[in-house]
């Protein structure tokens with residue numbers, strides 16, 4: 001087994017408790033406190049037009065095969081109300097580039113990422129603790145934009161949240177052109193490198209706070 005396969009296999013088997021104890025808490029919220037809603041950010045041109053086929057929370061496996069490019073990223077967090085309560089039944093969607101900077105979208109590289117084994121977008125629904133968790137890669141720069149993960153969160157009774165997640169040290173884009181958020185610092189996480197012998201990968205925690213309609 002080569003190193004990439006071994007790393008991916010290990011990332012897949014990280015115990016959740018270990019993962020949660022090692023993640024950065026750049027956007028962590030404390031339960032019960034009055035929270036600020038997560039800033040909205042531009043939807044961008046590559047929202048998936050069809051949510052069919054394999055659209056689960058594991059973007060690293062497609063058709064039973066592992067995606068071996070890029071840096072594995074465990075992306076976790078909770079969907080919360082501004083009053084601090086966890087939201088169950090919230091639908092969380094993400095979409096992002098593959099390791100070559102291409103989206104799985106007809107206007108970018110079509111099904112190219114999927115043909116290369118990257119799922120490109122994923123969706124899951126939160127349970128009672130409001131937790132979401134995706135296995136993906138760290139996205140890469142494209143067309144001058146810093147690496148980012150797109151999010152769309154829908155929960156009954158709450159304003160739909162469309163936003164983007166950025167990475168500390170790479171959030172170099174400034175200004176408000178194309179409607180990008182001015183509150184980048186609140187959308188930026190510090191990913192943690194998980195390294196234990198042969199284990200290597202990134203984890204990041206990003207809570208999503210929704211305001212009531």
Ligand SMILES: [Fe+2]
Pocket residue numbers: 044046148150
């Ligand atoms: Fe984008």
